[in-house]
Amino acid sequence: MLDGLVGKWKVIGCQLNGRWLPYSIFQEFRYSFLANDTFKLEWAELSFPQYVGGFPKSETGKVVFGKSDKPSEIDLIPDDGPFAGKALLGIFELDHDVLKAIFSFPGTERPTVFNTKQGQVYEIWQRVE
Secondary structure, three states: OOHHHOEEEEEEEEEEOOEEOOHHHHOOOEEEEEOOOEEEEEOHHHOOOOOOOOOOOOOEEEEEEOOOOOOOEEEEEEOOOOOOOOOEEEEEEEEOOEEEEEEEOOOOOOOOOOOOOOOEEEEEEEEEO
16 A cells, blocks of 8 residues: 555545535545555445445455556455446545545546546545544
């Protein structure tokens, strides 16, 4: 895990399929990135239908980073739910305590910019203690 990502994060903004979602949908989701290249998502069981809120729909999973020639790539591989074992291909940008990440659902190409199209979710996270 990249040292700068280890810790707990709350979602402060979320765009799905090109639309910004109301804060009430994602306000309680807390992600933890652990030193062993895994993630944990609190309240994953409260995910809404149609991929809204807690998009991995899994309490745990793996985090895979791009190789040295693709350092901004990040993939989440959920352990459970409809995407179990499938990579959510993404890119990220870390600016101190703010993390931007955009992911494509399985079957959709990896995003290249921080603006979603159909089949993608963009979340902005803030580090919490």
